[in-house]
Amino acid sequence: MRTCSGILMAVAASLFPLGAQEARGRTETQKLRIVVFGGHPDDPETGAGGLIALLARGGHEVIVAYGTSFRGDRKFFDQPETVVRQREAAAACKILGATPKFFPYAHEKLAADAETQQAVSSWLAEARPDIVVTHWPALDEEPLLKAAREPGGIITAEEHSIIGGLGEAVAGFLCGVAPALVRRIGVRDVFGESGHGQELLDLYGLRAANIADEAMCLLVAAGA
Helix, strand or coil, X not given: XXXXXXXXXXXXXXXXXXCHHHHHHCCCCCCCEEEEEECCXXXXXXXXXXXXXXXXXXXXXXXXXXXXXXXXXXXXXXXXXXXXHHHHHHHHHHHHCCEEXXXXXXXXXXXXXXXXXXHHHHHHHHHCCCEEEECCCCCCHHHHHHHHCCCCCEEXXXXXXXXXXXXXXXXXXXXXXXXXXXXXXXXXXXXXXXXXXXXXXXXXXXXXXXXXXXXXXXXXXHCC
């Protein structure tokens, strides 16, 4: 299971050839199970709704998990908050093509204690996702240090401005402890435009082909 640190599906990866066995095991038609884990209803939808829809339309199984959906005895429209928010989240998941998963924790009681960690870990072990997309509280430093020691370099890709984004955070961390070549893929310092999602991916160079081209350029620059 790989963990993607960042609800915007920002990905940082070391650039070195896949092993032969791993390469043979991957195909363009491989279907994945992806968990998008948010704190509250509307977190995954507003942060990664486009990603969820694209994955679902591509035939992948997407499960949207919510850590909490209510605060105490609060009510909306004379109904318990959990009923309203779970109903709305389930409706959003239906539109996006995903399956909802609700955990039973109240907002004010949700904590990263041993019991909660065990419950979430057990569910993830049962669900067996290939990828987990979640909030980005901080950089996961160990994988970055490992990637920085590998031949080639590091690419970050994000549907976000590269100014103040994941790439900038990765580069800032590595420059002080393990300098490495870093290529940041994302929205450059330009005025944003509105349009269909696929057109915007083309406009800002965020397609898979763009990432592959950047990877090749980085390998050449690194002499790998």
